[in-house]
Amino acid sequence: xxxxxxxxxxxxxxxxxxxxxxxxxxxxxxxxxxxxxxxxxxxxxxxxxxxxxxxxxxxxxxxxxxxxxxxxxxxxxxxxxxxxxxxxxxxxxxxxxxxxxxxxxxxxxxxxxxxxxxxxxxxx
Numbered sequence: 001x002x003x004x005x006x007x008x009x010x011x012x013x014x015x016x017x018x019x020x021x022x023x024x025x026x027x028x029x030x031x032x033x034x035x036x037x038x039x040x041x042x043x044x045x046x047x048x049x050x051x052x053x054x055x056x057x058x059x060x061x062x063x064x065x066x067x068x069x070x071x072x073x074x075x076x077x078x079x080x081x082x083x084x085x086x087x088x089x090x091x092x093x094x095x096x097x098x099x100x101x102x103x104x105x106x107x108x109x110x111x112x113x114x115x116x117x118x119x120x121x122x123x124x
Contacts, residue, residue, distance in 0.1 A: 005058035006034045009065035009076045044078050051083040064105040
């Protein structure tokens with residue numbers, strides 16, 4: 001069985017129905033490790049080596065986060081910038097994630113109809 005690492009990035013998880021539902025469903029699965037990143041890193045002081053080791057140990061990594069103002073929460077950006085560093089995840093010698101699968105599960109506060117060209121946000 002493949003090892004699955006889920007990184008939950010929600011700054012106010014207690015207020016999110018869908019993210020709490022997804023979190024609870026994943027916690028019930030075997031071979032799934034779920035990390036609540038805002039709980040682990042409330043000060044944004046990310047342990048880069050520990051995070052990189054977790055990625056090396058996983059076959060599939062899932063980043064789960066909400067869609068805020070057409071972007072990911074700030075800890076997602078901080079994590080990507082620090083953990084997926086040049087020479088480790090990409091660039092010269094950056095082959096540590098070769099063969100790994102990475103996915104995103106993204107939630108929004110609004111329904112499908114809001115994010116259409118005819119919708120409230122006028123997205124085209």
